[in-house]
Amino acid sequence: xxxxxxxxxxxxxxxxxSLLLLSTAGCAGKAPNTLSASQMEAISHNQRGIKAxxxxxSRQALEEFSEALRISSSIENSEGIIVALVNSSRVHRHxxxxxxxxxxxxxxxxxxxxxxxxYPEVAFEMAQVKLxxxxxxxxxxxxxxxxxxxxxxxxxxxxxxxxxxxxxxxxLAEAELKARAALLLNSENGVRGEExxxxxxLGDVQAAGKHRAxxxxxxxxxxxxxxxxxxxxxxxxxxxxLAVLSLSQNDPDLALAFYRRAFAVSSTGGxxxxxxxxxxxxxxxxxxxxxxxxxxxxxxxxxxxLKNSRTx
Amino acid sequence: MIVEEDRRFxxxxxxxxxxxxxxxxxxxxxxxxIGADQDLYTKKYRLKFTVEKGTGFSRGMPVKLSGFxxxxxxxxxxxxxxxxxxxxxxxxxxxxxIKKDSVVKLVKEGLVGDNIIEVxxxxxxxxxxxxxxxxxxxxxxxxxxVANDLADKVxxxxxxxxxxxSYVNDPKGxxxxxxKNIRELTRDLYSTREKADALLTDSTLKVGHxxxxxxxxxxxxxDRIDAIGPVLEKVDRSMVTVEQKLPQLLEKAVxxxxxxxxxxxxxxxxxxxxxxxxxxxLNSAENTLQGADTVMDSLKSIWPLKSHLPVPSEREFVPGxxxx
Numbered sequence: 001x002x003x004x005x006x007x008x009x010x011x012x013x014x015x016x017x018s019l020l021l022l023s024t025a026g027c028a029g030k031a032p033n034t035l036s037a038s039q040m041e042a043i044s045h046n047q048r049g050i051k052a053x054x055x056x057x058s059r060q061a062l063e064e065f066s067e068a069l070r071i072s073s074s075i076e077n078s079e080g081i082i083v084a085l086v087n088s089s090r091v092h093r094h095x096x097x098x099x100x101x102x103x104x105x106x107x108x109x110x111x112x113x114x115x116x117x118x119y120p121e122v123a124f125e126m127a128q129v130k131l132x133x134x135x136x137x138x139x140x141x142x143x144x145x146x147x148x149x150x151x152x153x154x155x156x157x158x159x160x161x162x163x164x165x166x167x168x169x170x171x172l173a174e175a176e177l178k179a180r181a182a183l184l185l186n187s188e189n190g191v192r193g194e195e196x197x198x199x200x201x202l203g204d205v206q207a208a209g210k211h212r213a214x215x216x217x218x219x220x221x222x223x224x225x226x227x228x229x230x231x232x233x234x235x236x237x238x239x240x241x242l243a244v245l246s247l248s249q250n251d252p253d254l255a256l257a258f259y260r261r262a263f264a265v266s267s268t269g270g271x272x273x274x275x276x277x278x279x280x281x282x283x284x285x286x287x288x289x290x291x292x293x294x295x296x297x298x299x300x301x302x303x304x305x306l307k308n309s310r311t312x
Numbered sequence: 313m314i315v316e317e318d319r320r321f322x323x324x325x326x327x328x329x330x331x332x333x334x335x336x337x338x339x340x341x342x343x344x345x346i347g348a349d350q351d352l353y354t355k356k357y358r359l360k361f362t363v364e365k366g367t368g369f370s371r372g373m374p375v376k377l378s379g380f381x382x383x384x385x386x387x388x389x390x391x392x393x394x395x396x397x398x399x400x401x402x403x404x405x406x407x408x409x410i411k412k413d414s415v416v417k418l419v420k421e422g423l424v425g426d427n428i429i430e431v432x433x434x435x436x437x438x439x440x441x442x443x444x445x446x447x448x449x450x451x452x453x454x455x456x457x458v459a460n461d462l463a464d465k466v467x468x469x470x471x472x473x474x475x476x477x478s479y480v481n482d483p484k485g486x487x488x489x490x491x492k493n494i495r496e497l498t499r500d501l502y503s504t505r506e507k508a509d510a511l512l513t514d515s516t517l518k519v520g521h522x523x524x525x526x527x528x529x530x531x532x533x534x535d536r537i538d539a540i541g542p543v544l545e546k547v548d549r550s551m552v553t554v555e556q557k558l559p560q561l562l563e564k565a566v567x568x569x570x571x572x573x574x575x576x577x578x579x580x581x582x583x584x585x586x587x588x589x590x591x592x593x594l595n596s597a598e599n600t601l602q603g604a605d606t607v608m609d610s611l612k613s614i615w616p617l618k619s620h621l622p623v624p625s626e627r628e629f630v631p632g633x634x635x636x
Contacts, residue, residue: 035624043624053630061630079626090630121629128636160634182634197635234635 042071042080046087053091061091082108082118086125093125098132105129120150124158131165140165156186157194163201167208176205196225196234200241207245215245232269236262236278243281252285259285272309276302351383355404357443358386361416366396368418368427368454375400375416375429382406385429398449400429411438415450 035043049064065088072080089104105126112122127142143162150158163178183198203218223238243258263278283298347353363369366388375383383402391397402410411434419430431447434440441447453461480487612621 035626039626040624043626043628046626046628047624050628050630077626083626083629087630090632094636118627121632124632128632154632157632157634164634194634197633200635237635 038071038075039077039080042068046083049087058091058095062088078111079118082111082122086122089125089129093129093132098129101129114149120146120154120158123149124161127161136165136169140169153189153191156182156189156191159185160194160197160201167201167204172205172208176202179205192225192229196222200238203241212245212249216242219245232265233271236265236271236274239265252289256282256285272305276305351403356401357404357407358399358401359441359445359447360397360399361447361449363396363398363449369398373427373429375402375431377406377409377431377433407440409433410441411435412441413438415448417450417452419452
């Protein structure tokens with residue numbers, strides 16, 4: 001450096017000094033929070049589990065969460081334990097195993113206090129498990145707890161769940177209020193998926209209240225968002241909701257058209273169960289119209305589809 | 313003077329004399345035979361023996377040797393020891409068989425016969441017993457004693473038989489209950505048999521129907537077999553075609569197999585060469601990955617990269633959805 005200073009003069013020295021200052025500037029910053037190797041390993045398993053579940057590999061996901069739970073338990077890391085339990089419960093619930101899901105989330109509940117930042121997620125999961133079990137009262141309680149505890153971006157999602165439960169319990173007025181509040185919140189927060197969910201619930205409430213035009217508008221808005229997000233199952237759900245609405249408006253042709261679209265989306269999106277359900281609904285419409293041949297053909301097609309879905 | 317004119321009175325004295333003589337001779341003959349029967353004319357000698365009780369003995373009781381009477385009891389008397397002395401008289405001609413080792417026994421002739429004294433013949437080397445000598449008496453068990461003994465033996469058997477009969481006759485006992493069960497079983501068997509008969513009758517009817525149906529089925533099968541005929545002809549024609557083409561196909565298959573064989577041999581060679589290197593390569597790859605990991609970790613901790621990397625969080629959840 002001294003040689004450079006001698007050769008380049010003062011400007012060269014100034015440049016080198018600035019470079020040195022800049023290169024060491026970051027070292028003076030606040031050191032980030034450090035996690036132990038075990039914690040890092042548990043986090044790694046948890047992340048791999050989340051990725052596996054996103055790919056539909058629920059067995060792999062459960063193994064990863066189980067390993068994360070084991071590591072967190074070995075170092076008494078409560079936060080890690082709760083996260084692993086909630087994630088395990090969620091995977092079991094996605095598989096339709098309410099019993100296993102309840103076992104997991106019940107363990108998580110005993111480890112978390114209402115003041116914990118993890119409480120809203122745990123309460124939300126418990127509400128979902130209770131909803132899956134058909135315990136609407138309990139589901140409503142836990143959803144309210146989750147809403148009360150959450151102040152972040154997930155609040156809209158939790159209010160949506162509460163609105164859906166209220167709708168299922170027949171409390172339409174309250175459900176509409178909650179759905180509208182969730183819609184506003186999700187829209188403000190830019191949570192598009194939940195915004196569509198709010199609109200779907202709102203549509204359900206409006207359809208139940210015979211406000212069919214408003215309901216159709218809500219469903220169509222939800223459909224647009226879901227299409228933009230590319231969520232196949234949600235698109236099919238919106239189309240089915242529109243089909244039901246068409247039937248209530250005594251328009252079976254339109255209903256059939258919606259069901260056909262839903263069937264196409266589900267069958268190409270890999271949801272064979274949903275597609276089979278669409279075929280059944282279409283068959284019933286044809287049967288009501290006295291079109292026995294078409295009804296029978298659709299039922300046969302459904303049988304084949306279910307048989308194929310059962311074959312590994 | 314009365315003249316004897318009746319001819320029957322002629323020689324009367326002679327006739328009476330002859331009659332009396334015959335009577336006297338007859339009387340003397342009777343006396344002689346009686347004496348002979350009573351052994352009065354044979355020479356005798358005496359033998360003695362002592363018994364505890366005189367029961368069963370009597371004067372004149374016969375004494376027998378090998379079933380022949382050879383003498384009689386001459387006297388029975390009670391001695392100073394309150395035992396009974398018995399004297400027997402035996403014909404002298406039998407003395408040669410009665411020796412010191414001979415014994416006398418009180419026995420019965422048959423089951424219900426009279427009591428007799430039986431003398432056993434002595435051994436050849438033993439001395440003959442002389443007149444007045446003592447002969448050994450051997451006590452034999454009487455019928456009463458035998459009967460008592462038998463009774464003692466039979467008694468427990470009878471008690472057991474009685475117990476068995478009581479056990480058999482007990483209305484609550486196993487035998488009676490078993491008999492009752494057998495009776496009930498027999499009754500049930502009768503009803504079972506009736507049912508079986510009914511079932512057989514029913515089965516017979518059904519077999520009749522079945523055979524009729526079988527016949528119809530056989531007829532249908534026959535028709536079907538007849539219909540198979542043309543199909544078989546087609547198959548036959550196809551087989552001819554197959555036979556023509558099969559050798560070519562087989563030739564091709566053999567060629568293909570040869571190629572496959574060569575390919576697998578090549579593969580084997582390659583594998584043999586590569587296999588020893590695989591563990592080394594794996595180790596090397598692992599080391600390289602570890603190195604890369606270390607480098608990545610180091611890079612992550614260097615400014616300014618570290619400020620742009622997301623801090624790992626424990627609070628990562630599977631994304632939730634209110635409409636799942």
